[in-house]
Amino acid sequence: MTKIKDLNKSFINGEWVEGLSTRRYDILNPYDNTVISNVSLATAKQLEDTFEIAKQAQKDWAKTSADTRRQVMIKVGEFLENNxxxxIEMIARETGGSLIKATVEFQLTMEIVEASANMVDEIHQMHEVPSAIDGKVNHIHRLPLGVISSISPFNFPMNLSMRTIAPAIALGNAIVHKPDVQVSFAGGIFIAAAFEYAGLPKGIFNMILTDLDEIGDGMLTNPIPRLISFTGSTPVGKHIGAIAGQNLKRVALELGGNNPFVVLSDADVDRAVDAAIFGKYIHQGQICMAINRLIVHKDLYEEFTTRFVERAKSLPYGDQLDPKTVIGPLVNERQLEKVQQIIADAKAAGVNLALEGKRFGNVLTPTIFRDVKNTDAIAQTELFSPVVSIIEAETDEDAIEIANDTMYGLSSAIFSSDMEKAEQLGLQIDSGMTHINDQTVNDGTNVPFGGNKMSGLGRFGNPWIVEEFTVTKWISLQTKYREYPF
Structure with a gap:
């Protein structure tokens, strides 16, 4: 039997296929840059052919029973649990995330698969609405959308891939999926193996291992997919949105964040620090929802800052496969050098350091800037790293204004002893999600997950994702002869 680690190929039309590019790609462990595997890259022609395959396969899949689709999802969950x-080890190895992070990601993925199994009845349902025309009966049907183009990132590759793939397939669609090639196993290969095990018909799930040098905008410009699902940076999301708009394609975009963690004047500092440490440093801050700015009322500013810095100093760092590690490596050297430049620019601009991080290979230990002004460049930059800004607010209302003073609007958090007041202030934060007395990194299958402003379009979670991944159709039946005016 072939071991999963040996399935280092694309998965097209139910077959494991070598990429036809002359180029290959080394998948590296970001901690020590050892080679995990080497993959051949698929070409633009292979991608084009795959969309055609998905288009033809989807026609029959759209007609399958809810029970057939449910059984596939159950078997996918069985495969994942068996492996x-x-x-979990491969998620950690590829992404540089700790075993804690990898375990969380695995569990989120399992929840998505389970939720998708419960979503299968949402298509081929009909409901009737009244008509003002005598004898007319209106039937409203929900149908699969068609083929979906899925592009996922490096940071939570299995979770952020599966939250598109599983609902889409459960709702009768076909998928062409491109994970970030750095995380080919967690973002694609394990998922393909799961659907193969589950007996999904050929051509419904297709996974392409490639990069932009090979395919350019092929995932976006191909006329077959009806929706483009992308999780990643805002600049790329804007590019996708522009192309999709020109071609009247739907999009589901979850983009960057500059997420505020607001500590009001009546907050419990100890609990706020506990939450902030987790929300900032899980996966080294390489999460779109991670805390980017700590906004603290002036009455608690010094106490909070002192305790937060002391906790950050004590976080274990190093090899992500060590169960004790909290701070593992950033995903690659390029990402680390980008963060180091952000730190250098902030220091050159005179922003105060409360804690200066150290570099060990691709590991960067926590770096904390204090007395930051929200107008400082570092406060307006998505840091995607173990770097954070602490900003002082004059009043609780000032803290909310600072929280909103950003082009982003993904996640946010408020700490307060007055839950009712905190929720009312939470409604004033222009973000898709606000968490009271918790940190910013939260997800769920039954909540509307998504951002406002430059943080994205669309919502994941049931039933919102059902609206995204299906189309409604009106059929009217004229049961009596209708007289016309001419």
């Missing part, structure tokens, strides 16, 4: 330890 739990290997998957």
């Amino acid at each position: 739990r330890e290997e998957i």
